[in-house]
Amino acid sequence: xxxxxxxxxxxxxxxxxxxxxVLAEKLSVKQAVLSxxxxxxxxxPDDMQKKISIALDYPVAFFLQNAxxxxxxxxxxxxxxxxxxxxxxxxEAEVRARSLDVIKLFHxxxxxxxxxxxxxxxxxxxxxxxxxxxxVQPGPIDDLTALLERNNILVLQFDxxxxxxxxxxxxxxxxxxxxxxxxxxxxxxxxxxxTLAHEFGHALLEHCEGFPGREVEREAEEFAxxxxxxxxxxxxxxxxxxxxxxxxELKFRxxxxxxxxxxxxxxxxxxxxxxxxxxxxxxxxQGYRRREPDCGVNEEQPALLKQLVNGFVSNExxxxxxxxxxxxxxxxxxxxINLEGQSLMTPTAS
Numbered sequence: 001x002x003x004x005x006x007x008x009x010x011x012x013x014x015x016x017x018x019x020x021x022v023l024a025e026k027l028s029v030k031q032a033v034l035s036x037x038x039x040x041x042x043x044x045p046d047d048m049q050k051k052i053s054i055a056l057d058y059p060v061a062f063f064l065q066n067a068x069x070x071x072x073x074x075x076x077x078x079x080x081x082x083x084x085x086x087x088x089x090x091x092e093a094e095v096r097a098r099s100l101d102v103i104k105l106f107h108x109x110x111x112x113x114x115x116x117x118x119x120x121x122x123x124x125x126x127x128x129x130x131x132x133x134x135x136v137q138p139g140p141i142d143d144l145t146a147l148l149e150r151n152n153i154l155v156l157q158f159d160x161x162x163x164x165x166x167x168x169x170x171x172x173x174x175x176x177x178x179x180x181x182x183x184x185x186x187x188x189x190x191x192x193x194x195t196l197a198h199e200f201g202h203a204l205l206e207h208c209e210g211f212p213g214r215e216v217e218r219e220a221e222e223f224a225x226x227x228x229x230x231x232x233x234x235x236x237x238x239x240x241x242x243x244x245x246x247x248x249e250l251k252f253r254x255x256x257x258x259x260x261x262x263x264x265x266x267x268x269x270x271x272x273x274x275x276x277x278x279x280x281x282x283x284x285x286q287g288y289r290r291r292e293p294d295c296g297v298n299e300e301q302p303a304l305l306k307q308l309v310n311g312f313v314s315n316e317x318x319x320x321x322x323x324x325x326x327x328x329x330x331x332x333x334x335x336x337i338n339l340e341g342q343s344l345m346t347p348t349a350s
Contacts (some may be wrong), residue, residue, distance in 0.1 A: 027052065116130060130204060247261055
């Protein structure tokens with residue numbers, strides 16, 4: 001017999017951005033009762049399970065999934081300090097809910113992410129090792145998203161409805177690396193690439209335990225710099241003079257921001273402190289600290305999730321039942337899929 005999963009009730013509530021008080025009012029119960037539902041002290045009766053299902057747009061079967069399928073809530077974020085806790089909770093809950101699909105899809109297709117263990121490597125050594133492991137040629141990575149997805153790193157990109165959070169990685173069971181990336185139009189293509197490299201660094205550097213702090217953020221930045229702009233390849237290209245025209249050429253070639261190129265030149269000691277400060281002052285005077293020219297850097301388009309969902313629906317006549325989603329939520333999450341020929345019955349527990 002399936003057991004009601006209290007943690008999924010809390011997850012679905014947070015995903016909708018509802019407080020306990022608001023959801024309790026929708027369900028016509030006291031907040032204290034809802035709190036007991038969420039902490040597992042009591043199981044909602046059948047009629048209440050149906051009311052919860054309607055209020056949160058999930059079939060009752062969604063709340064009867066095994067707790068072992070739920071990914072960890074630990075996340076490492078590239079965020080601004082002004083991001084509110086409630087918005088962060090909503091976004092993380094959205095990603096964790098979608099991650100339940102990711103786990104099922106990877107299992108269905110018998111996939112694992114193609115990564116290697118850290119084994120004491122520095123961030124720079126880890127970046128070099130993964131490039132070697134994936135047979136990446138020296139020089140710029142033309143399409144980082146495509147490279148990661150060829151190696152079954154799932155890029156979960158959608159609009160977070162805020163510009164205060166760039167992205168984060170979620171450590172999932174079953175050898176799956178998943179990176180949530182904010183598709184908000186406020187972000188430039190080069191910034192999204194850097195976020196992707198940074199969060200992939202967290203995953204490869206095994207930052208899955210403890211509280212995120214400055215040290216792990218520094219390591220992720222060092223990994224991202226070496227992955228996207230290997231020192232041995234770019235050092236000679238960063239020799240002075242680094243004019244704005246030259247920075248634009250390098251941005252187009254390496255597909256990283258002019259700011260990142262300046263930072264890299266300074267860290268590789270091809271630019272001294274005073275020139276570094278003056279360069280940043282000039283970028284600021286041109287308004288480039290807020291938004292740089294795109295210099296021909298194009299947006300990268302994740303494709304792996306679409307492929308997995310398409311293949312799953314083609315081979316699974318009851319996709320909604322297996323994923324435990326309502327038709328409306330499925331369409332909102334995967335709008336490119338036509339469910340013609342699929343069972344549209346309300347999913348039930350198996």
